[in-house]
Every structure is written in structure tokens, then in C-alpha cells.
Amino acid sequence: MSSSPLPGDASNAPAADPTGRFVRQPNGRVRPLSPHLQVWRWHVTMTASILFRVTIGAISVGAAIAVGWLAALACGPETYAGTAALLGSPFGLFIGFGLTVVLFSFLLNGARHLFNDTGNGLTLKSANLLSNIAVWGPIPLAVLFWVLLFVTGRVSL
């Protein structure tokens, strides 16, 4: 997709192509490609932004699962015994771990979004820092949460 300025196109080609993002247009001229998703250098702020939308989707599903859990609980001990067995199974624990990742992701990314909405944390340095925390933070937090659950004996395989 991207190529350096082509030889023989001196009128259009800059002497050097520091960006490496020039393309030959259909009319044969060499031009920098206009900014679009494919030509922006990937940036962690983009990951954080997209991940927040994914997280909102995931936490909606998580909330629906929570309502299902409430329903099972409201149906009495016999019905809930089956749900509890499912929750304690390896599959249930796997889903539970995923939901805690989602919850921590929602908290960290939501806090980042709110902070940015007030007009703060938008310099390159702090935007990078906040986005990195929001993107990577949920994983160690969720691992720590589950390690504590197992260590305290609340959950076991």
C-alpha cells in the first residue's frame, strides 16, 4: 500500500520520504495518502478508545448474566444448586475470570474517559500513560483478584 516516491516522477516526489507513506494515485502522481485507519501509525490511545467500546459491549453481556444469576437465586435453593455447580466448574471459573477482566477494564477505562472528558490528561505523555493503564491494567488486577480468591480459599478447583 505505501511506497516510496517513484523514480521518474520528480515533479511530484519529495527528495526524501521520511514518512514512508506516499502512494501512487490512480492518475499516476505520487501523493501522501490521506489519513485513514490504515495509515495512522497505531497508537495506544486508539486501542484504549476502541477497547472501551468493546468493554461496554462485554459489560452489557456481563450484566445480563448477572440478571440471570439473580433469577436463578430467586428460583430457590434447588435451582440455584445447578447454577452454583456451573459457576464453580472450570468453564464457569473461566467466564468469571473474563468478567472480572471486563469489570476492571470498565473501571480503569471509564475513569480515563471521564478524566479526559474534563479536558485533562490530553497531552501526549499523560494520554499515553492513561491509555496504557486502561489497556494493560485490567489483566494484572484480575489475576491478583483471583489469586486472592484461591489463596483465601473462597474458590477452589
Next chain:
Amino acid sequence: MSSQTTKNPAKFKNHVKISERHGAVEWLTERVALALLIPLGLWVVSSVFTLAGAGYDDLLAWFAAPLNAGLLILTLLTLFLFASLAWKVIIEDYIHKPMAKTLAIGGLNLVFLALAAASVFFIVRLALGSAPLPAGIGA
């Protein structure tokens, strides 16, 4: 257009145009809901930690405390309000056909409304220690 501008002159605040309809209110509501969800989410984390592995009777005792039941209702209602507004923004970004957009937003709002109503129903029953469902419904 000029007649409209004279009739309804655009209002500005700090050199930023104020939305003519309800966009600003939705934007602010979404932020307030999210701001509420941060402390409520931390409370959910701590509650899940204390309740993990708890049996049926312990869970019912937890729900019997009005603070727990009330906070859980508040959390879920705020979450569904936020989800409804956030999904609206996402849908408006990607679906541009008016009919499909309206159907997607309306459909999701119905789903969230049903989930919100169901969560309140179940939590109130659990908090009051009502007989297990479906007792009391249609019986």
C-alpha cells in the same frame, strides 16, 4: 435557512455552540452515570470478593441487608442507563440507514429496559425473602 437562524439563533457558551435539542443532556447523563458507576463498580468488586463461594443462605442474608439490595439495584439501573446511552452512540457511528438505526437503538433500549425491570423484581424478592419463584406468580 436564514429565516430559521433569525427565528432560532444559535446559542453559544464559551464559544462552543450549545446543542439545539437534547444532545447535551444525553452527553451529560452518560457521564454522570459513568461517574456513579466507578465507585459502585469498586463496591461490586469487593462484594464479589466477599460473596465468592458463598452458599445459598449466606447469599440470601446478604440480600436481606437493605444497603446491599439498594446499592445493587442502583448499580444495575445506572449500568443499564449508561449502556443504553453508550450503545446509542456506537450504533449512530456505524449504522447510517435511518430504519436500521432506529430499530437497533429501539430494540436495545427494550432489552435494557426489560433487564432493568427484571433485576429490580428479583432483587426486591430476594431482599424480602419471598418464597422461591414461580411461587406467587400465576399459581
